[in-house]
Amino acid sequence: MRDLASLPKAHLHLHFTGSMRPQTLADMAQARGVRLPGALLDPDGQVTRPPVDERGWFRFQRLYDAARACVRSEADMRRIVAEAAADDAAEGSGRLEIQVDPTSYAPFVGGITPALEIVLDEARAASALTGVEVGVVVASSRVRHPLEARTLARLAVRYAGDGPGEVVGFGLSNDERRGTTADWAPAFAIARRAGLASVPHGGELLGAEHVTEVLDHLAPDRLGHGVRSAEDRHVLDDVVRRGVALEVCPASNVSLGVYAEDHHVPLRTLTDAGATLALGADDPLLFGSRLVEQYEVARRVHGFSDAELAELARGSVRASRAGEATRRRLLAGVDAWLARPEQPARPAP
Numbered sequence: 427m428r429d430l431a432s433l434p435k436a437h438l439h440l441h442f443t444g445s446m447r448p449q450t451l452a453d454m455a456q457a458r459g460v461r462l463p464g465a466l467l468d469p470d471g472q473v474t475r476p477p478v479d480e481r482g483w484f485r486f487q488r489l490y491d492a493a494r495a496c497v498r499s500e501a502d503m504r505r506i507v508a509e510a511a512a513d514d515a516a517e518g519s520g521r522l523e524i525q526v527d528p529t530s531y532a533p534f535v536g537g538i539t540p541a542l543e544i545v546l547d548e549a550r551a552a553s554a555l556t557g558v559e560v561g562v563v564v565a566s567s568r569v570r571h572p573l574e575a576r577t578l579a580r581l582a583v584r585y586a587g588d589g590p591g592e593v594v595g596f597g598l599s600n601d602e603r604r605g606t607t608a609d610w611a612p613a614f615a616i617a618r619r620a621g622l623a624s625v626p627h628g629g630e631l632l633g634a635e636h637v638t639e640v641l642d643h644l645a646p647d648r649l650g651h652g653v654r655s656a657e658d659r660h661v662l663d664d665v666v667r668r669g670v671a672l673e674v675c676p677a678s679n680v681s682l683g684v685y686a687e688d689h690h691v692p693l694r695t696l697t698d699a700g701a702t703l704a705l706g707a708d709d710p711l712l713f714g715s716r717l718v719e720q721y722e723v724a725r726r727v728h729g730f731s732d733a734e735l736a737e738l739a740r741g742s743v744r745a746s747r748a749g750e751a752t753r754r755r756l757l758a759g760v761d762a763w764l765a766r767p768e769q770p771a772r773p774a775p
């Protein structure tokens with residue numbers, strides 16, 4: 427049993443607000459005099475993950491909005507990026523591509539341009555401090571007008587690059603059931619022409635036909651989730667044939683009720699079909715588990731061997747937008763991890 431926190435990997439699916447540590451949310455809520463919803467608090471009033479027996483998107487979205495409403499200053503934004511990088515560093519991530527919709531924070535910092543620049547600047551600083559390269563995905567939202575997404579895409583391309591503190595991709599998040607996917611195609615075309623990765627969400631709340639819709643209209647390099655492509659062999663084969671990597675977030679799937687149990691997440695179906703996977707935590711604040719725990723689930727629940735876990739980590743690195751030198755370094759680190767002798771399992775306490 428090799429230590430999964432020391433397995434080098436890339437983290438490609440993490441949302442800005444959702445990355446927050448519980449204590450950070452508690453501090454921000456207190457500073458603003460905001461009362462957090464009861465579902466986010468334990469009996470002692472401490473911020474905790476919501477109970478897993480109450481599931482569903484709308485509840486998730488309500489809690490996410492409540493957390494986001496506590497983020498109201500440049501200092502708040504910088505703290506979130508800095509802590510996300512520090513937490514990734516502790517989990518063996520060498521490359522983080524964090525998603526942010528600057529629209530949400532624009533009112534507090536003077537517009538979407540400063541909002542994005544704050545995140546990029548802190549991403550650069552955090553990269554230097556932690557050694558985790560932090561790139562940024564600018565995410566548009568399905569609950570806003572597609573014309574706004576074009577404005578965001580134009581903003582994103584001004585900061586395009588593969589390095590720390592640069593915009594590496596363009597996303598589309600929020601409720602998959604909202605809007606018509608094709609309406610976002612012009613925004614993704616703007617992003618793609620500038621060399622940004624296309625990384626929309628798709629195929630989590632909706633099934634395989636939604637995956638096809640996203641493939642056809644948004645030409646993704648990676649799909650946020652995409653797990654439900656497993657429901658249709660032709661669609662899954664199409665994902666593999668097109669070389670689209672899947673950012674799979676097992677804790678998210680189960681917390682949102684997409685699958686009832688951990689073992690229902692079709693990790694094996696996806697890897698057996700030859701799909702490239704990059705495990706991600708999505709929103710650790712609300713789903714209660716961070717990056718390493720997604721790999722733990724692959725090991726414990728799905729029976730992935732260390733060689734298979736190493737292959738998952740390689741997939742995450744290959745699917746990232748990291749430059750050649752970083753990829754080589756992380757992939758060599760994966761090989762070194764696997765070459766280490768296994769640790770004997772710790773005796774039960």
Ligand SMILES: [Zn+2]
Pocket residue numbers: 439441599627650708
């Ligand atoms: Zn997500």
